[in-house]
Amino acid sequence: MMDEKKYAELESKISPKPPLIRNLFTAFITGGTICLIGQGISVFYMTYFDFTERTASNPTVATLIFIAMLLTGFGQYRKIAQFGGAGSAVPITGFGNAVISAAIEHRSEGYVLGVGGNMFKLAGSVILFGVASAFIVALIKTILVKFGVVSW
Amino acid sequence: MKGLLKFRTNPTIAATGVVVGPLEKKSPFKPLFDKVYDDERSGQPTNEKGHSKLVEDACMIALRKAGFVPDDADFLLIGDLVNQMTPSNFCASELQIPYVGMFSACATSISSLLTAALLTESGMSACSIAGASSQHNAVERQFRYPVEYGSQKPETAQWTVTAAGVAAVTPNQAGFPAIVSGTIGRVIDLGVTDPFNMGAAMAPAAADTLERHLNGxxxxxxxxxxxITGDLGKIGFEIYQKLIAKKKIETTNNLRDAGAEFFGDDSDFQAGASGTGCSAAIYFSDVYEKMMVGEYKRVLLIATGSLLSPLSFQQGDTIPCIAHAVELEMK
Structure with a gap:
C-alpha cells in the first residue's frame, strides 16, 4: 500500500490548482459591480429622498439585501457566486444570501425549529466574530483617544 | 485472499429500474432512464419525501418489468445517504417488502447487489430488490451547505445526482446478466480530508479492490x-488510472467511470457526478442495456464510496473510502 505522503504528492500533481489570477479577476469584477450598484442606490436615496451620505447607508444595505433575497430565491445567487467567489461572498449581499438560503432550506422543518433555529447557521459565526472584533477595536480606540493619541 | 465471493448458481438481474431528477435530463444517458421527473421533489412537499418517492418509483418499475408485484419480492436491500436512511425506510414502509437498509455510501449499489446475490444463492430468495438512490437537495443540505447558498465550487468538486437505480435479482434465468463473482472492499484511507475532492479520496480504494479482485x-x-467504477469523477478517475499503472496492472482502453460520464463534458458539473444514485443509475441503465443487447459480455462494476459524515470532516478527520466489486456475465 502506498503511504499517505506519496499519495498526497501524486494527488496534488493531478488535481487542478484553483485558477488564482482568474479568481482574483472575477472576484474583483463581481464585488466591484455589487458595490457600484450599492453606490447607485445610495445616490438615488440622497437625490430623491431626505438622506445624507451617512444616513443613506441603512436603506442602501436593506435594498441590496432585498435584491440578494430575490436572487437567492430564484436560484440565481449561487450562479453568481460560482463565477464571483469572494466577490459575491464578502459584500452584504453574501451575508444576506447565507441567511436567506438557510431560511429557505429549513422551511420544511417548520418556522420555530426549522427557519428560526437554522437561519443563522452559516451567518452566526460572521455575527459572533464581527461583534467580538468590533468590541476589541472600539476598546483600543477608546484607550488611544483617552491618552490623546488620536481623536474620535 | 479474503473477501472474495463466487456465485455457483449464477443469480441473474431479471430487470432494472432507473428514475432520475429534472437536471439529469442533461445526461447523455437520458434516453436509457426509465423515468425522468419534471420536478426535483416529484410533487412531494419536502426533498426527503421526494427522495422516498424516487426510490419507490424505481423499485416499482423494476418489479413490474420483472413481472412481479411487491408481495412477490422476498427482500428489499436499498440504501441512501440521508441520516438514518429515512428515504429508503419510508420506501420500505410503502412497499412492505422485508427490508434491510444497506449502507456503503456511494458503493451501496454494489454492496446491496452482492447481498441480494448471496440470499439468492442460498436459495432463500426468489426475487430481491437491490439498489441505491440519492437526491441532490436532500444530500447537499446534510453534507455541505444550503442548496441556494453561494459558494464557489472548485474544479475537483462533484455534483450529487438525483437518481435511483435498482435491480431485481432472481435465481438464474437464461438471457439475463448473471452475477458470477464479487469482491468486498477494504476501507482505504490515504489521508485526504477535502470533501470537495472525493474522487481523490476514493481512487485508492477503487484501485485496491480492482487489484484484489483480479488477483483473487x-x-x-x-x-x-x-x-466501470462508480463515481470517481474526472479527477479521481485520472488518479485511479495512475494508481493502476503503478500497481503494474496491465490495462486496455476498457476503463470507464460512471461519475465522469454521467453529465458528459458539461463543465457546470465540475469534475462530474457523484452520489449513491450515480453508479446505480448508470450500471442499471447503460451497462445493463449493453449486456442485454450483447455489446458487453463480461463486465466488472466497482462502486466507490466515501464513508464520511458532516461531523467527521468538521472534526478534521480524513475520509475513509470503500469500493465493492461485482462481476457480471452474459452467458
Missing part, C-alpha cells in the same frame, strides 16, 4: 469488456 479471482483486465 485470477482475472486479467482484458477479460472484461469494461471495468
Amino acid at each position: 479471482h485470477g482475472r486479467k483486465v482484458k477479460h472484461y469488456d469494461t471495468i
Whole structure:
C-alpha cells in the first residue's frame, strides 16, 4: 500500500490548482459591480429622498439585501457566486444570501425549529466574530483617544 | 485472499429500474432512464419525501418489468445517504417488502447487489430488490451547505445526482446478466480530508479492490469488456488510472467511470457526478442495456464510496473510502 505522503504528492500533481489570477479577476469584477450598484442606490436615496451620505447607508444595505433575497430565491445567487467567489461572498449581499438560503432550506422543518433555529447557521459565526472584533477595536480606540493619541 | 465471493448458481438481474431528477435530463444517458421527473421533489412537499418517492418509483418499475408485484419480492436491500436512511425506510414502509437498509455510501449499489446475490444463492430468495438512490437537495443540505447558498465550487468538486437505480435479482434465468463473482472492499484511507475532492479520496480504494479482485479471482483486465467504477469523477478517475499503472496492472482502453460520464463534458458539473444514485443509475441503465443487447459480455462494476459524515470532516478527520466489486456475465 502506498503511504499517505506519496499519495498526497501524486494527488496534488493531478488535481487542478484553483485558477488564482482568474479568481482574483472575477472576484474583483463581481464585488466591484455589487458595490457600484450599492453606490447607485445610495445616490438615488440622497437625490430623491431626505438622506445624507451617512444616513443613506441603512436603506442602501436593506435594498441590496432585498435584491440578494430575490436572487437567492430564484436560484440565481449561487450562479453568481460560482463565477464571483469572494466577490459575491464578502459584500452584504453574501451575508444576506447565507441567511436567506438557510431560511429557505429549513422551511420544511417548520418556522420555530426549522427557519428560526437554522437561519443563522452559516451567518452566526460572521455575527459572533464581527461583534467580538468590533468590541476589541472600539476598546483600543477608546484607550488611544483617552491618552490623546488620536481623536474620535 | 479474503473477501472474495463466487456465485455457483449464477443469480441473474431479471430487470432494472432507473428514475432520475429534472437536471439529469442533461445526461447523455437520458434516453436509457426509465423515468425522468419534471420536478426535483416529484410533487412531494419536502426533498426527503421526494427522495422516498424516487426510490419507490424505481423499485416499482423494476418489479413490474420483472413481472412481479411487491408481495412477490422476498427482500428489499436499498440504501441512501440521508441520516438514518429515512428515504429508503419510508420506501420500505410503502412497499412492505422485508427490508434491510444497506449502507456503503456511494458503493451501496454494489454492496446491496452482492447481498441480494448471496440470499439468492442460498436459495432463500426468489426475487430481491437491490439498489441505491440519492437526491441532490436532500444530500447537499446534510453534507455541505444550503442548496441556494453561494459558494464557489472548485474544479475537483462533484455534483450529487438525483437518481435511483435498482435491480431485481432472481435465481438464474437464461438471457439475463448473471452475477458470477464479487469482491468486498477494504476501507482505504490515504489521508485526504477535502470533501470537495472525493474522487481523490476514493481512487485508492477503487484501485485496491480492482487489484484484489483480479488477483483473487485470477482475472486479467482484458477479460472484461469494461471495468466501470462508480463515481470517481474526472479527477479521481485520472488518479485511479495512475494508481493502476503503478500497481503494474496491465490495462486496455476498457476503463470507464460512471461519475465522469454521467453529465458528459458539461463543465457546470465540475469534475462530474457523484452520489449513491450515480453508479446505480448508470450500471442499471447503460451497462445493463449493453449486456442485454450483447455489446458487453463480461463486465466488472466497482462502486466507490466515501464513508464520511458532516461531523467527521468538521472534526478534521480524513475520509475513509470503500469500493465493492461485482462481476457480471452474459452467458
